[in-house]
Amino acid sequence: MLSWQWFLQCLGDDLDMDSRSKFTFMSDRQKGLIQAVERVFPCAEHRYCVRHITENVKQIFKGKIYRDAIWKLATCTTAAHYEREMHILKRLSKRAHLWVSKIPPEHWSRSHFTGRALSDVLINNMCEVFHSKLVDGRDKPMITLLEYIREYLMRKIVNVLKVIDKSSGLLTPYATNIMESVKKEANRYTLHWNGEEHYQVTGPNGDQCVVNMRTNTCACRRWEVTGIPCRHVVASIWVKAAHDPNVGKPESFVNPIHTMERWKDVYSYKVYPINGLSMWPKSHVPTLITAPKYHKPIGRPKKSRKKSHVEKEEATTGKKGKKATGKSVEVEVQGPSKKAKNS
Structure with a gap:
């Protein structure tokens, strides 16, 4: 938790956020992060990614019916609708109902969102998409990685500005x-x-x-x-x-x-180019930072992140429960309207 508190404090300094800031965070409920957000930003909202909740459900309760029940609860927009779906889940399984009841609905169901964020997003797919664009730079040294991110952001802003120029009307x-x-x-x-x-x-x-x-x-x-x-x-x-x-x-x-x-206002801020490394000014700090000791492990290093059980299942099955080989198998596949598309 202390590591998360330090990270959130640094984030607050960079974004000029204080303890009264009313931002909305979304996470995968990492260990210690929930408590850290409550301490550093007590006025902020903290949403939990529903996709990861369904992954946890599948490890405990087998069957597509339980995942569908979670998504129905998450997409409810009124408290009355949420209570009805919880009643249905209780009739289905009292144990599953008790497990879901321990997760406060204000963190993952639209029925209990305050509306302050003006967004009904239930998954952190935006973070996953950004993370996927940095795969080629993850194994680089820190300065090289930062340069990779800066150049990507420059291209991203220009591409969005091109879309803005082609768009018309009052709304996006x-x-x-x-x-x-x-x-x-x-x-x-x-x-x-x-x-x-x-x-x-x-x-x-x-x-x-x-x-x-x-x-x-x-x-x-x-x-x-x-x-x-x-x-x-x-x-x-x-x-x-x-x-x-x-x-x-x-x-x-x-x-x-x-x-x-x-x-247009959001993308009015630009990321500017910089000169090459040979033109950077020399640092006059007397302290010399030496490279840490590094033990090269056996085998080729992995670039791709570790996939969850649900992602592995979706990669090997289709909408009708068929493997890539074409043979029919009996599996549980999440509906296309409820699964996140990582790209």
């Missing part, structure tokens, strides 16, 4: 795609207006939620958690626009963090 391409799918779903909903700022929205499957346009909230909590209006809110905006022409389009109700303007 990701938020635009979400809004288009939400609009298609909103067409199937009916509303009852109370004459003020409250709307009762009913869907074809019997789901019914109350939208409060004064507080910008919906009973399903998707708007609150992600900052993007849900289908209930979009249907309410259309009805409100029919009575007030100054309401605007549904895109105008999206949180500013999803706008093109904010996206």
